[in-house]
Amino acid sequence: MPHPAKDCRRSDCPVSFTLDLLGDKWTLLVVRDILFKDKKFYGDFLSSEEGIATNILADRLEKLDQTGILTWEKDPNHGSKYIYHLTEKGLDLLPMLLEMILWGAKHDPQTAAPRKFIQAVKKNREGVIREIREKLR
């Protein structure tokens, strides 16, 4: 055989696995932008208020592609643009993101999380998940 794929996993623990793929300060912000902010272009992500650097963004998009969380295709209406979107594996991150939002909203005194959205998630998690998934088809 050529040579064994350099295996970067630290253990077979599911928490560790998730962190290996998503454990940094930027990756999940891209996922958030797609899930909750209807962003789809490179420039959209770049202009998010947290101010991701362009080299970091390019790196994270590539890693998200390599791990099967995201893909992209040419914008049919605009040849120099690419449309980024989540795969099923990426959409499956929605429940986790919702819990991150609930935790952040609860424990950050100056959170900007809309009260209505938080209430909706608490009251009807599955419904919110279904709605967001459908919107993204």
Next chain:
Amino acid sequence: MPHPAKDCRRSDCPVSFTLDLLGDKWTLLVVRDILFKDKKFYGDFLSSEEGIATNILADRLEKLDQTGILTWEKDPNHGSKYIYHLTEKGLDLLPMLLEMILWGAKHDPQTAAPRKFIQAVKKNREGVIREIREKLR
């Protein structure tokens, strides 16, 4: 006034807030160890299979303390040991961790997540949460 507390938050978004506190490869492994593996001593965390370095562990414990997620106290039975445990804010991370586990277990072909546990979480989330919280009192 003295001088404004150097504010490291990138935005008021709850996802960003959560990532500011927990977005790295190690912090949540300590939380995992406490929630699911009954670990409580410095040496326990050090000996986790992912192999955290001692300086990183000390740093993360301090940050978790600063952000009110964890505290510690002297072991009454052993004066050179400290018992680390989660605060309410830390226990509130449980639902998020459970979603990380579900996602990791679903998408990692070689996951070590026990099938029984995954089934229990899927079938009775709230029950599992209650049980684990009670165990940690």
Next chain:
DNA sequence: CAATCTACTTGCATTTTACAAGTAGATTGG
């Protein structure tokens, strides 16, 4: 009271991140 245990700290090499600038192909305006 010496060896060991426990929870760290320190120093340094390597890796990752942040910031600024540059590039290449597609599109738009005159």
Next chain:
DNA sequence: CCAATCTACTTGTAAAATGCAAGTAGATTG
């Protein structure tokens, strides 16, 4: 049609975080 602009990047470099090895200080054990 062609110069300016738009879009999605790449490159270079300084700063910061991480990883690894070794050392330390107080409590405990034999």
